[in-house]
Amino acid sequence: MRIAQVAPLAEAVPPRLYGGTERVVSYLTEELVALGHEVTLFASGDSRTRARLEAVVPQALRLGLKVRDEVAPHVVMLRRLLDRAAEFDVVHFHLDHLHLPAMLGRNISFVTTLHGRLDLPELGRVFAAFPEAPFVSISDAQRLPLRDVAMTWAATVHHGIPADLLRFSPRHQGYLAFLGRISPEKGPDAAIRIARTAGLPLRIAAKVDRVDQAYFEAVVKPMLDGPGVEFIGEIGDAEKSDFLGGAVALLMPIDWPEPFGLVMIEAMACGTPVVAYARGSVPEVVEDGVTGFVVRDEAGAAAALHGIGALDRARVRREFETRFTARRMAEDYLAIYRRLLRANDAAAAERAAAGARAAPRLRLA
Incomplete structure (x- = not known):
């Protein structure tokens, strides 16, 4: 499968120090590559990955040159993605809602993982404006503030980390x-x-x-x-x-x-x-x-x-x-990608059938 992962630009992927979202994007990206998929990572240029890196800025915004408008580089990233959209089967966003107006209506299979808190009052209006966009929550509890908003939830996928990333310690030091x-x-x-x-x-x-x-x-x-x-x-x-x-x-x-x-x-x-x-x-x-x-x-x-x-x-x-390895997380997301592709194929077939029904028929004398 050809997959695009689109990360925030605040931190490198993975981050050098603090940065939960970018760390999860890294774990998912590397696991998808290990499973044999063709992955392109849209991120900062100081990111480290075995995927194909599409570097939007030279360094992560938090550690690089100060940028007064942090939205601007993300807009550039979206333009680059749209220029290459035909190269991907699925696009996976980790940008919350910035990309939504650009993606709908383009016949591109995409999904968005929401990584942050959803109890901010302005968010309900944003997501209500895009009821057809598919979202993934990282816990069931994360969804609760939006329970009255008509949204398309593809699944809940708990985070995972590489099984060999951290060492087991049978004894503590007090x-x-x-x-x-x-x-x-x-x-x-x-x-x-x-x-x-x-x-x-x-x-x-x-x-x-x-x-x-x-x-x-x-x-x-x-x-x-x-x-x-x-x-x-x-x-x-x-x-x-x-x-x-x-x-x-x-x-x-x-x-x-x-x-x-x-x-x-x-x-x-x-x-x-x-x-x-x-x-x-x-x-x-x-x-x-x-x-x-x-x-x-x-x-x-x-x-x-x-x-x-x-x-x-x-x-x-x-x-x-x-319960919490990166392999399990990647497999959960692959199941979502496949459902998206099946749904989009079915929708495309229905559009084609509707067009055929609406086409004028040639009458023979």
Whole structure:
């Protein structure tokens, strides 16, 4: 199958450090190539892939030259894609909704994975304007804010990561881990309080975006002066096996409707259980009492940590291998691509038949 993957340009594919969407696009792209498909990746020029790379900008926008209008390079990317659309059987977008006006009515098989939160009030009107466009959600919970919007949902596909990306650690080193981004909705301040209540040290590996700098300075940084908390900063894939594998548990005291939470399956790949609040996708990803504990608040998280030693780290790893590998993700998407192609073939046949019925007939005298 000839497949185009269209990634955001904010980060390289895969990202050097933080960047969940671009990381998932990379895992999917490489797995599709490994399965023998012809894949073209539309992304930044510093991306690394075995697919054919269509470089739209030389570097990822976050790390390269500052661009005042980040929409502009994406518009250029869409033009390049449309110029080459006949080369692809299926086009898979990871751009939310920017491409929708350009794609409809062109007889191009395409699908869009929505990677972000969908509870923003303006999104309902956008998606309602394109009821025929097929979308993929990354959790069933992600769809809930749009349950009253007439949309075409092709499927829910949970994320996956390469089975050999992160190393299994049968034994921990006695600390708790927080990994991701410093922001109020991610709950690093709650993680610090939970760790101190449980009497366990906490290591925080996270980036601080400019928009969250004030929160970091006012709330999180003063808490770092106390005992048992180490702030490491942003880390990449190369450091994750040691960081996550050494943890007693990953803490995810989130205060927002998490669409998926890639860090949860990264921890599971290392055999590390997850203690997370029951928000968004968490109950779909964490099997309570098997791969971690799903809790309601700080007190529940601290209490759950007292029983974390009863969980089997080898079982956590096996559950990851069953449910959350990149191969499983790629196979799920291939099934969607095939359904799209069958539906488009059927629609084309119906249009041809309708045209034949409408054509004037030659009458013989």
